[in-house]
Amino acid sequence: MIIVMRHGATKQEIDDVTEKVKKLGYEPHLMAGVEKTIIAAVGDERGKARLQSLESMHGVEDVVPILKPYKLASREVKTENTVITVKGVKIGGKKIVVIAGPCSVESREQLMETARAVKEAGADILRGGAFKPRTSPYDFQGLEEEGLKLLSEARDATGLPIITEVMNPMDVDLIAKYSDILQVGARNVQNFALLKHLGQVKKPILLKRGMMTTY
Numbered sequence: 001m002i003i004v005m006r007h008g009a010t011k012q013e014i015d016d017v018t019e020k021v022k023k024l025g026y027e028p029h030l031m032a033g034v035e036k037t038i039i040a041a042v043g044d045e046r047g048k049a050r051l052q053s054l055e056s057m058h059g060v061e062d063v064v065p066i067l068k069p070y071k072l073a074s075r076e077v078k079t080e081n082t083v084i085t086v087k088g089v090k091i092g093g094k095k096i097v098v099i100a101g102p103c104s105v106e107s108r109e110q111l112m113e114t115a116r117a118v119k120e121a122g123a124d125i126l127r128g129g130a131f132k133p134r135t136s137p138y139d140f141q142g143l144e145e146e147g148l149k150l151l152s153e154a155r156d157a158t159g160l161p162i163i164t165e166v167m168n169p170m171d172v173d174l175i176a177k178y179s180d181i182l183q184v185g186a187r188n189v190q191n192f193a194l195l196k197h198l199g200q201v202k203k204p205i206l207l208k209r210g211m212m213t214t215y
Contacts, residue, residue: 001026001051002077003039006061013059014039020057024050031078040066040077084204086180087161089124091204099163101127104140105147115154125181126151126160133167133185148178155180163206169197176201183208 003017014030014037021028026043041051048065055063066074083092091097100123102114115126130147132140143150151162163181166172167188175182183206188194198205 001041001048002064002066003041003051003054003060004062004064005037005039005059007035009037009059013057017054017057017060020054021051026051029077036061038077086125086204087159089161097125098123099125099127102129104129104132105143105150105164106140108150108153111150111154112157115158115160119158119160124160125163126154126158127163127183128154130164130175131167131171133165133187145174148175152178166194166198169194172197172201176203179203181206 003021005014005017017039018028018030021039021041024041025047026041029040029042031038031040041048052063054060066077081092083090085091089097100118100121102110105111105128111128114128118126128147128151130142130144130151132142134141148164151164154160155162161180162178163183164175164179165183165185166175167185172182172194181204182198182201184191184194184198185208189207
């Protein structure tokens with residue numbers, strides 16, 4: 001459910017509604033617009049009828065169900081486009097952002113040569129896999145933290161932000177320490193243990209479904 005506050009609602013009125021949302025067992029997410037503030041109440045769908053009572057609170061204009069399953073990303077909650085800025089690169093704006101680089105980081109020479117070529121070609125972000133998903137346990141699995149350090153070195157040398165894939169929840173914090181953007185491959189877009197951990201990271205997450213990519 002989303003609670004639409006009236007234009008000119010006071011901070012106290014917004015705080016009161018937020019506290020009430022919490023008492024009803026939901027997590028409030030505030031989105032302050034130019035004219036109005038919206039409070040998204042996220043939680044168990046089975047009890048959402050209780051939130052309708054918030055319509056009688058001071059400062060509340062309307063209480064509206066969020067119809068989409070992707071609550072916080074729905075246009076009902078956030079009407080404007082999302083633009084993410086990563087080290088000066090704006091993703092989601094009018095300019096097409098090009099991400100390029102090797103599938104896997106294999107050596108310093110290979111990565112630095114590729115990073116320079118990516119920079120000269122006009123790409124915006126450098127990609128490279130430090131951890132690699134393979135069909136066989138005997139195949140090269142990536143350089144892991146050493147690969148992350150090489151990516152960080154390439155970023156320092158070229159000024160390009162870096163992105164690399166994360167597959168294991170246990171690797172999230174390590175990868176977030178080095179990478180500007182964390183990528184989730186097609187085979188992990190329903191790995192909810194991984195996605196929940198990524199939800200705690202204060203960095204952009206790229207979800208890749210086949211040829212379709214979403215931020």
